[in-house]
Amino acid sequence: MRKLPPPGHRLRWMRALLLALPLLSLPILYAALGAARSSSSSASAPGWQQQQRRRRPPEPPPRLAYLITGAGPGDGPRIRRLLRALYHPWNFYLVGVAGEEERADLEAFVRAQEAPRRYGNVRVASAGEWGAVSRRGPTELAATLHAAAVLLKEFEGWSWFINLSASDYPLMPQDDILHIFSYIPRGLNFIEHTSNIGWKEHQRARPVIVDPALQVPNKTEVITTKEKRSLPSAFKIFKATSTQ
Numbered sequence: 129m130r131k132l133p134p135p136g137h138r139l140r141w142m143r144a145l146l147l148a149l150p151l152l153s154l155p156i157l158y159a160a161l162g163a164a165r166s167s168s169s170s171a172s173a174p175g176w177q178q179q180q181r182r183r184r185p186p187e188p189p190p191r192l193a194y195l196i197t198g199a200g201p202g203d204g205p206r207i208r209r210l211l212r213a214l215y216h217p218w219n220f221y222l223v224g225v226a227g228e229e230e231r232a233d234l235e236a237f238v239r240a241q242e243a244p245r246r247y248g249n250v251r252v253a254s255a256g257e258w259g260a261v262s263r264r265g266p267t268e269l270a271a272t273l274h275a276a277a278v279l280l281k282e283f284e285g286w287s288w289f290i291n292l293s294a295s296d297y298p299l300m301p302q303d304d305i306l307h308i309f310s311y312i313p314r315g316l317n318f319i320e321h322t323s324n325i326g327w328k329e330h331q332r333a334r335p336v337i338v339d340p341a342l343q344v345p346n347k348t349e350v351i352t353t354k355e356k357r358s359l360p361s362a363f364k365i366f367k368a369t370s371t372q
Contacts, residue, residue: 224258
């Protein structure tokens with residue numbers, strides 16, 4: 129008759145078997161998970177490939193059109209400094225100065241630069257395209273609108289128009305600016321405007337002004353007369369909400 133092991137010995141074997149069961153089941157569990165994962169990936173592979181085919185390539189960054197203007201004699205060095213800081217082969221630039229000597233100097237400066245000469249994206253406005261303007265006068269507005277028309281005619285594909293003077297200077301490099309503009313809708317207008325012009329109706333819209341730059345080739349200031357006029361009825365006057 130075979131002798132049975134003592135109860136304590138059998139209890140130790142049962143405990144060891146219970147502890148070993150999870151370890152023995154791990155390979156089986158890993159094999160089952162691997163088979164399920166491979167089957168699911170193979171089933172979803174065609175759909176993933178179709179999504180990759182449908183995905184459109186990223187759009188190129190937007191192009192910016194700059195108008196750089198000089199306020200008077202002696203602005204040539206500041207315009208050259210600003211143009212160096214602003215220049216990027218992806219953008220377009222129109223430089224407007226009134227003096228013939230400064231215009232010739234800027235044209236020579238642009239021709240001497242390798243990048244603008246290679247990409248052809250910098251243009252100095254001719255005498256007929258940019259002349260003497262008066263600050264806050266009709267000549268300044270007309271010259272700015274004409275410059276935008278020249279940029280639309282000469283260069284295609286730009287999204288935003290930026291007007292800067294020789295006294296301005298960028299705080300960010302153009303690569304960072306273009307990167308930020310890449311996330312902005314191309315149809316966004318940064319000018320918030322309103323027809324509620326408030327006190328400007330009496331102080332700016334109704335007074336009669338004379339712009340000497342229409343007759344005098346030198347830069348002058350507008351002349352405000354004491355006479356008042358009625359507001360135009362053919363159109364409405366708007367103002368930017370960000371300015372006072």
